Amino acid sequence: MPKRPITHSVKDLPLVAVELGSHSVRAMAAEKVGTDMLHILAYEESNQSPCVNRGMVDQINDAGFMINRVLHLLANRIQVKSIPSAYTLIGGKGMTLAAVKSKRDLIRKRSMSEQIMNEMRQECIDKIERRNPDVAVFDVLPSYYVLDGMEQDSEPTGNQKASVWEIHFNAFVGHREARENLLRSFENSKTTIEQTFVRPDVVLSAITTGQPEIQEQGCAVIDFGAQTTTLTIFKGNQFLHNLVVPQGGWHISRFIEQQGVPFNYAEHIKCTYGQASPRYVERDSAMVLPSNHPDRTTQRVSLTALAEFIEMKQGEILQPILNVLHQYEERLGGVYLTGGACMLGGLVEWMQERTSLPVQFGSHAYLLDRQTDDEFCKPQYASLIGALIHGSDWRDSHTNLVVRDRKSFASRVLQATQQEIIYIFTDTEKPE
Numbered sequence: 001m002p003k004r005p006i007t008h009s010v011k012d013l014p015l016v017a018v019e020l021g022s023h024s025v026r027a028m029a030a031e032k033v034g035t036d037m038l039h040i041l042a043y044e045e046s047n048q049s050p051c052v053n054r055g056m057v058d059q060i061n062d063a064g065f066m067i068n069r070v071l072h073l074l075a076n077r078i079q080v081k082s083i084p085s086a087y088t089l090i091g092g093k094g095m096t097l098a099a100v101k102s103k104r105d106l107i108r109k110r111s112m113s114e115q116i117m118n119e120m121r122q123e124c125i126d127k128i129e130r131r132n133p134d135v136a137v138f139d140v141l142p143s144y145y146v147l148d149g150m151e152q153d154s155e156p157t158g159n160q161k162a163s164v165w166e167i168h169f170n171a172f173v174g175h176r177e178a179r180e181n182l183l184r185s186f187e188n189s190k191t192t193i194e195q196t197f198v199r200p201d202v203v204l205s206a207i208t209t210g211q212p213e214i215q216e217q218g219c220a221v222i223d224f225g226a227q228t229t230t231l232t233i234f235k236g237n238q239f240l241h242n243l244v245v246p247q248g249g250w251h252i253s254r255f256i257e258q259q260g261v262p263f264n265y266a267e268h269i270k271c272t273y274g275q276a277s278p279r280y281v282e283r284d285s286a287m288v289l290p291s292n293h294p295d296r297t298t299q300r301v302s303l304t305a306l307a308e309f310i311e312m313k314q315g316e317i318l319q320p321i322l323n324v325l326h327q328y329e330e331r332l333g334g335v336y337l338t339g340g341a342c343m344l345g346g347l348v349e350w351m352q353e354r355t356s357l358p359v360q361f362g363s364h365a366y367l368l369d370r371q372t373d374d375e376f377c378k379p380q381y382a383s384l385i386g387a388l389i390h391g392s393d394w395r396d397s398h399t400n401l402v403v404r405d406r407k408s409f410a411s412r413v414l415q416a417t418q419q420e421i422i423y424i425f426t427d428t429e430k431p432e
Helices: 060-078 113-129 176-189 199-208 214-218 249-257 263-273 303-331 347-352 379-397
Strands: 007-009 015-020 025-034 037-044 084-089 096-111 134-148 149-154 161-175 193-197 219-224 229-235 238-245 286-291 298-302 335-338 360-361 401-402 414-416 420-423
Touching: 015 060, 015 379, 025 060, 025 379, 037 060, 037 379, 060 176, 084 176, 084 199, 084 379, 096 238, 113 134, 113 161, 113 347, 134 176, 134 193, 134 238, 149 347, 161 176, 161 238, 193 199, 193 360, 193 379, 199 219, 199 229, 199 238, 199 335, 199 379, 219 303, 229 414, 238 263, 238 303, 249 263, 263 303, 298 303, 303 347, 335 379, 347 360, 347 379
Parallel strands: 015 084, 084 193, 219 335, 335 360
Antiparallel strands: 007 401, 015 025, 025 037, 096 161, 134 149, 134 161, 219 229, 229 238, 286 298, 414 420
């Protein structure tokens, strides 16, 4: 007689987020310790094999192996037998923003039910994907509502009634292959995706949660990754613009490599001594490094020359972002920098010289309790912490969700809703 599968209520599991990057898979575990307050339990990463190219998984088997490995390390660190489910992020190359709306004429006045709202949301997803077979909608977020011709930004309450409902959404749209490869990677790791969040929304939440005035003033978030740099512009509950530049910190290191320095040394000196401009080099000195040039064994690089290389490539990467940012300067309150590649010395000052808006690092320290290591307050953890924040909110509204240990490819996440079983992964047929 086969064993009954082990199931877990998500409320009994730690909050876990997994991020697939260009050179590593990162995972973080946390627990909720108060209203909008997290305690970080542990962090792990694995960089055994590159599996992501510009935000999209291109080596599914390697990605599945690394997800499995990093979650195993994380489980050991927090002393649990296994981690059966996690939240994850999607974004990267090819993702764009589309405005879409849905309208309902209900004949007589009535309040908006969650069912009707979900149907309107799904209608918008179907509308986009039906017209574009190679496109997938990564997420659809409400922008504003129109009730009997009256606009409002806030979500309607149960007391509000209208006969004509109109919801305007922001849809994050990208390559269908990106979503499918991400799902297959987690399938291969035998890990359930509790929920997928779009990276721009996740990063933004880690900045605006503690500062509600930012939502009204509007802000731009520049997320510096290894192979992509993303600009997201947000104001008054609306995403105004999203731009993904398919270059990042890795390309700066490659540019330094082209000057005659082996890549591993180029990456090291950039992260350790790199400045965003020669103007920020306080005291120049020279380093003697191995050379990848066939005619010499060593290469002499000064800190000023290193900063020149960085500024040249950095300016090329950021120019499209600055072009868009200039169009919105009068409508926004500030610029926030996040991501693992934003820690170059003088980058805030370099950006400040090129925009009239105040520039600062995105901070989410106010979301972490005092027992959490200060290391996790750094901008490179904003995406993971943002995913944990979204995941916590997700669980609060899905308290009946259960996860079944995935011992085989066919295992599935089940959610009990309105006395029936919903199969989240749709390749499993619903029983009659």
